[in-house]
Amino acid sequence: MKNKIFIKVLLFFLFFFILQYFIGRILRGDYNSFARIMMQELHTDENIEVLFLGDSHIYRALDTGKFKTLTNKDCFIAGFPGEEIDATYAILKEAKYYHPEISEVFIDIDVTQLFNEDFNKRTQFKHVYACSNNLKNPKIKAEFLLNATSPYYYLNSTLEIGKNRINPKPKSMINTFKYLITGKYFKFSYPSIKNEKFEGRGYVSCSISNKKIYSENYLLQNFELEKISKDYLNTLDKIIDYCLQNNLKLTFISVPETDYTLLKQVTYDDFSKYLFTEMKEHNLNYYDLNLLKIEYLNLKSTDFYDSEHMNSKGAEKFTDAFCKLITSDSKENYFYESYEEKLSLQPEKLFGLDFIENDNGKSLELFPIGNIKTDTQISYKVFLLEDKNKIELFETQNPVIEYPVNSKGKLLVECYMNNNLQGSIEKPFYTNWIK
């Protein structure tokens, strides 16, 4: 009798593990996941001499084909969206395991990641499982998962259905099922996305050119060095040690972002200097490519497709400048001393218009982000967009704009600097809740 119960319990859990695995795979919705396809290519491509690691900034910035042409070295960009430093370390080890020929590593440091929460405080694990799902070496995978979350989430890591990739759209689930059944899932082809192309070796080009000013919820990132994540620094140390032990030439870089993004990182220069000093103490190179002189790299907003990522035009310019830099003997001549210096040498310009909704959604407060001198006059013209009509409401210098009361729709706000139109933003609003 006891044996019967024991066998029943065993079979129950066995069937459960099998069932949850299949359901989890369908719910995963990763048939068009970039991380999956990139990692597959990492495992199957031949001859990688130079490895680039980082998140989406790097794999959109470096044209791997052009890199090969200019440096005569085969490179690979093992980066995926949201990749954090522990995933970078795991992928580095995985790449070296399957490609012992790798001799040089460039790691992109994204300033914002230094202030991410410590690993055991994470509650969102999309990037964790995007990485672990595609690691083949079981030892590297286990080590990564054990450190990536607190023990409370080990069950999530073990069970397929516990992984944070549930995609509620029925279309996505049906597509995943179709891809699995037809075998297309195992062909690892990058999905055809409008304006994007997987060029190979981890590089994704985008043909969209940003022509508008940027606009997001206003949030200045005031980095305090004391608040840098200890887990991040510990993992950096591990990476440095690993490269030393495996004779890998290691260089840290920061891939260029838009001036809009950099200006919102209030103490960017403090940060950049901190990284430079720290790396120098470890006899490592760090190139903040945001400080490249304009004569070497002159990126405009049209070289980006959003506030952080380059398009194919930007990638071409960047790859060119980067290759010249790494093959140059006098690298220090390529850089400004600080971002402040770089900005002072540029003409006055508005890069973005951020906002905060105040007073429970009754008004909009605007924050112009740009290279703006103190005596510059900033004014706004406010329009109501109704169906296809544009109704002018008022003109003001006050950055706080009251929404029309008991209404819903869209406001168009044009921003002027010394009466010159810099750009405009559209903002939907809803104030019908006001009594």
Add this chain to the structure above:
Amino acid sequence: MDLLSAKFLIILLITFVAYYILPKKIQWICLLIASFVFYFFTGTFNFVFIILSCFSTFFAAKIVNRHNEQFKIKKAEGILDKEQLKEFKLQLRHKKRVVLLITLLFNFGILGFLKYWNTIVISINLDFLALNHGKGLLLPLGISFYTFQAISYLMDVYNQKISDEKNFFKYLLFLSFFPQLIQGPINRYDKVGKELTTEHNFEFENIKHGLIQFLFGAMKKYAIADALYGSISAIFDGPHNNLPGSVVVFGVLLYSAYQYADFSGGIDMVLGVAKLFGINMQPNFKRPYFSISLADFWRRWHISLGLWMKDYVFYPFVLTEGMQNLTKKCGKLGKHFSRAIPAGISNLLVFFIVGIWHGPEMHYVIWGLYNGLVIAISDLMKPVFTKWTETLKLNTKSFGFKLFQIIRTFIIVNIGWYFDRIYDVPKSFDLLKNSFFSFKLKQFNPCLKFLFKDISHISSKFLIAGVGIIIVFISSIFAEKNDGLYEWYKKQNIVIRWLCLYLLLLVLIISFSNPNGNIGFMYANY
């Protein structure tokens, strides 16, 4: 301590193993130690109050029982005549009443002080007397539930329904049994108290039943309740006092699901844990949204509180001299009114107490009185409703009529939730008005986008909660037809049984992939 936390599961596992390995005579001691350990982890401050409550009611019951025994002895002796016996009985009753009153005042006094002191002093402009800078005082874990439980024990001894427990520690176990501390149910000593100290053999059926009930409860709590919590707060807790009725109704329906899933889910987990030890606790829910009237609803929702109120408030109040005189006077209006009017007044009192038990805020009082009033009026109007159905020749036993009653009751209950959930009373009336007179379906989408800001994050929570709600709805139908869900489950073949369990496990684990944070149990705050 969360019921699905590593700490609790470790305590449970150790207790479970010890319970069945150690000699049966000390099983109850094992549970007592586990309860102490559980309480220790929730804060040693909590101990003081439960010990006070235990001591006071234990010794009060001892005294009361002694008086009861004295009367029985005197009567058996046959020495006193009828008049002397009556006199003696009156003397003893007086003594018993003094003990009862002091103990009631002491226990309810502590509860009332912790719950209501700040509200009272602030409302009469004596802010300087407020504690904790006027903010709410942290209530000891389970104080409402074990206070009610202790009082029910004392009242049952007083009414000679049971005799007192001789062993202080066995009585302490009855009050402090760890699963029930967070949110009840409110157990009775003659049932659960005895079971706790009875020897139990290891029965695999109990383990199965307990685990399945725990799993079902966990699915309700984490996949439904926790997933909906944030959305409900986004709708009702902002300053938006003129939301379109469509959004408000949506919010109230979400709250309806959330409250049931949170409370009944927690209770299922508690009952499941108790079942692992072979202990059958008082069920607290019986498919309340299938009720055919509001009175029926309160026989299916928070059953243990309803029974407590019936036995220790409603009936004692109805039997008071004043109410008996009223009954006689109402007799002139007919038999129906002689019953219904005193019952209606008693119901108002009961629901007033239920309201303020939830909290001293006005919206709870209104919610309680709303329920009492609807039940009272329904009872009074019963002959009228009966006449209507006869005139309209409605088949009151048909499925259609029952469905009508269920939907009608659901609407009535949900109107009550407006006052329960919307803390600002004028706002609750405004939003109730909008629900009927300003529905504005076209504003539903834009308003939700405004309130929720990030829709993508919400949609997966709604999907999980939706699947959970469908599971609960279907299982409720099976349970209703089989007098219990586990009864229906036992009748199925192994494939169906295992698929049901797999479904619960899958939904529960998937819900963890969208963390909601540690929200806690709603009724733990009462």
